[in-house]
Amino acid sequence: MGTFSMLLDGFAHALTPMTLLMALVGVLIGSLAGMMPGIGPTPAIAILMPFTTVLGPVQGIVMLAAIYYGAIYGGSTTAILLNIPAELQAVPVTLDGYPLAKQGRGGPALGIAAISSFVAGVMGVLGLIFFAPLLAQQALKFGPPEYFALMILTLTVIVNLSGVSVIKGLVMGLAGYLVSMVGVGPSSGHARFTFGIPSLSAGIEMVSVIIGLFAISEVISGLGSRAPVTAAVKIGRVYPTKADLKLTAPTMVRSGLIGFFLGLLPGASPAVSAFIAYDAEKRISKTPEIFGKGALQGVAAPEAAGNATASSGFIPLFTLGIPSSPPLAILLAGLMIYGLQPGPDLFKNSGSFVWAVIASMFIGNVMLVVLHLPLVGIWVKLTQIPLRVLKPVVLILCVVGVYTVRNSMFDILVALIFGVIGYFLRKYHWPLVPFILCFMLGPLTELSFVQSMSISNGSLAIFLTNPIALVILIIAAALFAVSAFLMRRSRRRSLVSEAILSDQPITTPQNK
Numbered sequence: 001m002g003t004f005s006m007l008l009d010g011f012a013h014a015l016t017p018m019t020l021l022m023a024l025v026g027v028l029i030g031s032l033a034g035m036m037p038g039i040g041p042t043p044a045i046a047i048l049m050p051f052t053t054v055l056g057p058v059q060g061i062v063m064l065a066a067i068y069y070g071a072i073y074g075g076s077t078t079a080i081l082l083n084i085p086a087e088l089q090a091v092p093v094t095l096d097g098y099p100l101a102k103q104g105r106g107g108p109a110l111g112i113a114a115i116s117s118f119v120a121g122v123m124g125v126l127g128l129i130f131f132a133p134l135l136a137q138q139a140l141k142f143g144p145p146e147y148f149a150l151m152i153l154t155l156t157v158i159v160n161l162s163g164v165s166v167i168k169g170l171v172m173g174l175a176g177y178l179v180s181m182v183g184v185g186p187s188s189g190h191a192r193f194t195f196g197i198p199s200l201s202a203g204i205e206m207v208s209v210i211i212g213l214f215a216i217s218e219v220i221s222g223l224g225s226r227a228p229v230t231a232a233v234k235i236g237r238v239y240p241t242k243a244d245l246k247l248t249a250p251t252m253v254r255s256g257l258i259g260f261f262l263g264l265l266p267g268a269s270p271a272v273s274a275f276i277a278y279d280a281e282k283r284i285s286k287t288p289e290i291f292g293k294g295a296l297q298g299v300a301a302p303e304a305a306g307n308a309t310a311s312s313g314f315i316p317l318f319t320l321g322i323p324s325s326p327p328l329a330i331l332l333a334g335l336m337i338y339g340l341q342p343g344p345d346l347f348k349n350s351g352s353f354v355w356a357v358i359a360s361m362f363i364g365n366v367m368l369v370v371l372h373l374p375l376v377g378i379w380v381k382l383t384q385i386p387l388r389v390l391k392p393v394v395l396i397l398c399v400v401g402v403y404t405v406r407n408s409m410f411d412i413l414v415a416l417i418f419g420v421i422g423y424f425l426r427k428y429h430w431p432l433v434p435f436i437l438c439f440m441l442g443p444l445t446e447l448s449f450v451q452s453m454s455i456s457n458g459s460l461a462i463f464l465t466n467p468i469a470l471v472i473l474i475i476a477a478a479l480f481a482v483s484a485f486l487m488r489r490s491r492r493r494s495l496v497s498e499a500i501l502s503d504q505p506i507t508t509p510q511n512k
Contacts, residue, residue: 010355030070096298124311216419
């Protein structure tokens with residue numbers, strides 16, 4: 001069956017009433033999560049993932065994916081109107097979005113942000129259609145050595161997701177791997193690190209860890225805080241003029257392409273793409289002096305790049321099992337909970353599922369642009385909900401969500417413990433995502449390594465004599481260096497942005 005026929009079959013599944021409803025619910029929740037500082041896509045997906053287990057795989061993953069790209073859409077609202085970037089990728093949007101809002105052009109800025117997101121999102125999905133099956137066909141040749149090399153390649157993501165310290169990221173990754181070893185070993189069949197506690201023999205539930213680290217820790221850290229009470233700007237008319245569209249259309253295409261190709265790299269998150277696209281647009285502009293003072297291109301570039309990266313990030317996720325951002329790392333967990341192993345066989349064994357999700361992304365992007373343009377006034381009101389009201393509701397959802405996975409009070413205790421641990425890790429700036437990534441991939445890495453050693457009679461040379469495994473390991477080494485470079489670059493952009501927003505002198509790591 002050709003690509004076009006499979007896509008039509010995907011639309012047939014995606015256009016069913018329940019799938020459409022889940023896509024709509026997902027984009028609404030994602031939009032709200034993206035607009036509210038302290039929430040964002042990662043906790044939203046983590047909280048709602050247990051509830052999707054009562055749905056079928058298509059409806060559940062469609063909803064979680066819609067939350068992800070819906071949150072990328074929604075992040076621009078608070079960035080433009082309140083000068084509060086709810087997520088890192090929204091920081092470049094504040095540079096020109098908030099000045100536009102203060103000039104009474106908050107409406108057109110929001111309109112351009114929504115249209116840029118739509119255009120880039122569609123570009124990303126089109127790329128997903130043509131690139132993903134190609135990559136999946138090549139990956140069908142993988143065996144245990146190739147899978148182990150692929151796991152090593154995936155772990156290069158840790159560099160870019162480590163925050164300010166790669167060392168801390170590596171330590172957290174090692175901790176995640178050790179925690180993943182609790183319970184019965186995948187190769188030996190013996191219990192490990194259970195310390196005489198019977199409940200630990202079944203291992204530590206993935207959902208409990210994710211919700212504890214990302215959601216409950218956020219509730220604890222936000223106790224007593226308040227959201228902004230009033231918006232300091234006027235929205236004005238929402239729909240941009242033809243001149244605005246003509247001005248920003250080339251930016252949308254350029255930045256969408258930048259975001260798409262960066263999204264294929266493990267570790268290149270929407271935040272990285274947003275900073276790079278903003279920088280590129282400013283460099284090629286004939287009027288770079290207007291950037292930072294209210295340039296519509298400065299809103300269109302990061303929005304387009306971030307959303308294109310969000311869409312193209314599904315290519316390495318589906319075909320290789322490599323998540324390029326924290327939300328996609330949690331989506332990887334969602335796929336595994338449904339018994340769907342991302343990788344070469346996903347397109348072959350679960351083609352209907354994959355193409356239904358891809359088709360739903362077209363539909364979700366249409367839903368988002370329709371929702372965001374007419375309902376801007378409502379979105380602004382919702383950004384003003386005090387966090388002291390929101391946090392208790394989130395905590396209740398966390399407890400209920402964890403319990404529903406295995407009907408276990410022990411899992412709730414685990415989630416609360418990891419919530420407290422997550423609070424202190426956040427407080428002292430230890431990155432959480434490397435822990436989660438290694439926790440999820442630890443058993444797969446161990447099993448692939450053991451199988452490879454069994455095939456080679458204990459010789460590590462199998463990874464050097466196997467051409468595909470060797471190439472992947474070389475790519476992993478190269479991407480380790482590239483990810484480190486991208487991380488430093490995005491950190492510099494973040495420091496510059498924060499300095500501009502706070503009107504403070506710019507301090508870089510080199511001159512501290």
